[in-house]
Amino acid sequence: MSSGKQIASIDDFQFVRILSSTPEYKSICLLLENKETKNHAILIINKEPFNTETVNEWIKTISLEYIDANDIYGNYSLTLDQPFNENKCTFIYPCTEKHIIKYSEQKRYLIKETGEDYKKITLPYLMENNVGDVTWIRNIFEKGYEKESIIYKDTDPDTGFLLMADLKWDRKTMSNMYLQVLIQKKDIKSVRDLDESHLPLLENIRDKVNHVLKEKYNLEKNEIIMYFHYQPTYYYLHLHVTPLSLNHPSRQITSLMLDDVIGNIKLMSNYYQLATLSFIGKEFDDLCQRHLQRA
Amino acid sequence: MSSGKQIASIDDFQFVRILSSTPEYKSICLLLENKETKNHAILIINKEPFNTETVNEWIKTISLEYIDANDIYGNYSLTLDQPFNENKCTFIYPCTEKHIIKYSEQKRYLIKETGEDYKKITLPYLMENNVGDVTWIRNIFEKGYEKESIIYKDTDPDTGFLLMADLKWDRKTMSNMYLQVLIQKKDIKSVRDLDESHLPLLENIRDKVNHVLKEKYNLEKNEIIMYFHYQPTYYYLHLHVTPLSLNHPSRQITSLMLDDVIGNIKLMSNYYQLATLSFIGKEFDDLCQRHLQRA
Numbered sequence: 001m002s003s004g005k006q007i008a009s010i011d012d013f014q015f016v017r018i019l020s021s022t023p024e025y026k027s028i029c030l031l032l033e034n035k036e037t038k039n040h041a042i043l044i045i046n047k048e049p050f051n052t053e054t055v056n057e058w059i060k061t062i063s064l065e066y067i068d069a070n071d072i073y074g075n076y077s078l079t080l081d082q083p084f085n086e087n088k089c090t091f092i093y094p095c096t097e098k099h100i101i102k103y104s105e106q107k108r109y110l111i112k113e114t115g116e117d118y119k120k121i122t123l124p125y126l127m128e129n130n131v132g133d134v135t136w137i138r139n140i141f142e143k144g145y146e147k148e149s150i151i152y153k154d155t156d157p158d159t160g161f162l163l164m165a166d167l168k169w170d171r172k173t174m175s176n177m178y179l180q181v182l183i184q185k186k187d188i189k190s191v192r193d194l195d196e197s198h199l200p201l202l203e204n205i206r207d208k209v210n211h212v213l214k215e216k217y218n219l220e221k222n223e224i225i226m227y228f229h230y231q232p233t234y235y236y237l238h239l240h241v242t243p244l245s246l247n248h249p250s251r252q253i254t255s256l257m258l259d260d261v262i263g264n265i266k267l268m269s270n271y272y273q274l275a276t277l278s279f280i281g282k283e284f285d286d287l288c289q290r291h292l293q294r295a
Numbered sequence: 296m297s298s299g300k301q302i303a304s305i306d307d308f309q310f311v312r313i314l315s316s317t318p319e320y321k322s323i324c325l326l327l328e329n330k331e332t333k334n335h336a337i338l339i340i341n342k343e344p345f346n347t348e349t350v351n352e353w354i355k356t357i358s359l360e361y362i363d364a365n366d367i368y369g370n371y372s373l374t375l376d377q378p379f380n381e382n383k384c385t386f387i388y389p390c391t392e393k394h395i396i397k398y399s400e401q402k403r404y405l406i407k408e409t410g411e412d413y414k415k416i417t418l419p420y421l422m423e424n425n426v427g428d429v430t431w432i433r434n435i436f437e438k439g440y441e442k443e444s445i446i447y448k449d450t451d452p453d454t455g456f457l458l459m460a461d462l463k464w465d466r467k468t469m470s471n472m473y474l475q476v477l478i479q480k481k482d483i484k485s486v487r488d489l490d491e492s493h494l495p496l497l498e499n500i501r502d503k504v505n506h507v508l509k510e511k512y513n514l515e516k517n518e519i520i521m522y523f524h525y526q527p528t529y530y531y532l533h534l535h536v537t538p539l540s541l542n543h544p545s546r547q548i549t550s551l552m553l554d555d556v557i558g559n560i561k562l563m564s565n566y567y568q569l570a571t572l573s574f575i576g577k578e579f580d581d582l583c584q585r586h587l588q589r590a
Contacts, residue, residue: 006361007369015354023344023471024542026321030350045373047342049318055325059310064384066301072389074302078340078382085380087373089359094367108539109517112554222404222590225575227548244403244575247319251548253522259407263571268563276558280520280539295517 007093013041020105025249029103034093041093042103048086058084107283111291115274118192121294122231125287126189131235137182140164151179152212159204160184163212163241174217178248179241181205181226188237191228191256191277196269202262209241219243226258227251231279231287254279302388308336315400320544324398329388336388337398343381353379402578406586410569413487416589417526420582421484426530432477435459446474447507454499455479458507458536469512473543474536476500476521483532486523486551486572491564497557504536514538521553522546526574526582549574 013032019042021028026047033040051058061081068075079085092099113122139145140162149171152163165171166178183201188194194202210221226241229250239258242248256277264271281288308327314337316323321342328335346353356376363370374380387394408417434440435457444466447458460466461473478496483489489497505516521536524545534553537543551572559566576583 006364007359010357010359015351018347018350021345021347022542024320024544026342026344028345028347028350030354045345047321047345049321050316050323050340050342052313052316052323055313055323056310059325062305064302064305064386069301072387074386074388076384076386078384079377079380080382082374082377082380085374085377085382087375087380089371089373091359091369091371092367093369107518110520110539110552110554111517114558222406222587223402225405225548244405247317249319253520253546253548253550253552255548257405257548257573259405259573260571263409267566267569271562274562276555278552278554292517 007041007091012036016040019100019103031100037094039094040100041091042095042099043089043091044103045087045089048088051084054084101284109281109283109288109292110278111281111288111295112276112278113291114276117291117294118273118277121290122192122287125290126235129286131189134234134236137234137236140182141184151216152208154204154208155184156204157184159201161201161205161208163209166240174243176246176248177217177243178250181209181239181241183237186236189235190232190237191230191261191272193237194261194265194272196265199262199265202258202265205239206258206262213241225251227255228258228261230254230256230277231281252280302336302386307331311335314395314398326395332389334389335395336386337390337394338384338386339398340382340384343383346379349379396579404576404578404583404587405573406576406583406590407571407573408586409571412586412589413568413572416585417487417582420585421530424581426484429529429531432529432531435477436479446511447503449499449503450479451499452479454496456496456500456503458504461535469538471541471543472512472538473545476504476534476536478532481531484530485527485532486525486556486567488532489556489560489567491560494557494560497553497560500534501553501557508536520546522550523553523556525549525551525572526576547575 012034014035016031016033019029019031028045030043030045031040032043058080061084063079064076066074066076146164149165150162151165154160161181161183164180164182166180169176169178185201188198206226209226210224213219213224214221223244224241225244226239228239229252232238240250240255242251264275281291307329309330311326311328314324314326323340325338325340326335327338353375356379358374359371361369361371441459444460445457446460449455456476456478459475459477461475464471464473480496483493501521504521505519508514508519509516518539519536520539521534523534524547527533535545535550537546559570576586
């Protein structure tokens with residue numbers, strides 16, 4: 001895929017500022033500038049996970065420096081040989097102002113969206129921005145795009161759906177399997193539109209996905225997690241499907257589990273029209289700004 | 296705090312097996328054995344986050360090795376000088392079988408707990424195991440333990456609570472602030488016990504914690520997140536409180552946000568007695584095993 005070109009040398013660039021840092025995942029994102037052309041570059045660095053296959057080799061290169069201890073628990077600073085302590089990075093060059101905003105730290109806000117707030121703030125915003133018009137999904141359903149990613153297809157107009165490998169998954173490594181369900185019906189924007197008339201759709205997805213993943217990957221139903229995001233990234237009803245074994249970063253506090261969603265609708269058909277669904281909004285997001293202005 | 300002793304040398308130990316690996320957080324946990332005594336040791340290694348304060352120094356030591364590129368996006372392997380690429384580790388020695396289980400990879404299961412399942416499986420389990428008897432909490436309320444961690448105290452018998460710094464927080468670094476709320480009332484095990492009679496308690500916590508964090512740390516209410524875990528680690532009603540800025544690992548898909556809990560109870564007083572609350576159970580956990588056997 002080498003259709004781009006290698007940068008000559010990192011020494012041609014100087015450090016401008018840190019755009020963002022994610023200490024929990026051990027990654028950082030820096031803004032650099034070409035010393036000559038003054039063009040900007042973004043350098044995203046991630047520490048590599050410990051390699052479980054070469055542990056027998058790298059463990060021999062460990063050296064420890066004592067910090068302190070309490071009973072049987074000792075703290076040390078640890079180094080291991082350079083070749084086993086690599087980092088991975090992406091270098092974006094030349095980059096635009098849009099890239100800089102995308103990779104910059106954004107302030108986050110907790111937005112408490114009541115059923116009323118959805119009707120008064122979120123829904124009008126979605127209408128104005130014509131969010132139901134998702135061309136890339138139409139291309140999949142109508143033009144046969146991404147055919148090779150489709151794992152299972154149910155074409156029933158009411159309860160049908162596509163089970164697809166997410167682009168983030170290599171379709172091989174079971175531990176980081178990441179699938180998506182796109183429903184056949186076109187008029188459901190998010191969980192906010194769901195009521196008891198959609199129970200056959202939701203139960204069909206639950207049952208058939210469980211069945212297919214058992215057949216194809218030998219995963220039991222309690223080893224799989226299916227969930228919606230609220231707010232979703234795009235407003236065409238879809239679910240995320242991952243094995244429980246990996247603590248996938250997309251599985252957040254604002255994810256709603258399919259079983260719980262079915263339970264809530266059975267309890268109260270209009271639950272999702274009335275419930276308070278808090279979400280985490282980002283500073284540069286227009287919908288978040290509208291909610292902040294109304295609060 | 297050096298009440299323990301430093302191990303002589305890592306070379307006295309040999310590698311037995313990997314107990315667990317968490318690639319997303321770049322950590323690994325190894326079982327070792329003392330070559331002479333045959334006693335076991337556990338070595339937990341975490342890669343350190345990139346240091347944002349010394350970036351001007353370590354960026355000068357970077358070297359890149361080209362992997363591939365697509366348009367303006369290039370992938371490289373990156374090394375930086377040893378002193379800036381450290382790891383932190385905890386060495387537990389000698390360790391027991393209990394430590395080994397605690398740090399071993401455990402299979403995870405998605406447990407779908409309906410209101411009925413709570414009454415038939417979870418509640419009897421909690422009763423048999425006398426989970427309401429939490430001595431360490433009694434020590435805080437009755438004997439004044441951990442006084443230095445208390446940030447705010449409301450002693451009302453019905454709506455009162457303690458706001459405390461969690462042990463995991465150093466009480467200085469704002470970015471990883473982690474607080475806990477322990478309620479004054481002793482008879483509430485978890486969200487499953489909550490109904491409209493507890494709205495004054497929940498709203499009092501919400502309002503006072505927001506007020507205190509604004510006064511003391513200048514945090515606005517939409518910059519703070521308060522949540523319950525379900526299942527909780529211990530069955531004495533408590534909340535976790537963190538700033539939104541950090542994507543705290545305790546903020547999981549099975550966390551319930553305070554605002555949403557208040558909303559659900561207002562919608563339906565007995566919501567938490569009836570709702571399906573899915574949780575992620577671990578293989579070696581007795582409660583998880585009971586649910587699996589009944590499924």
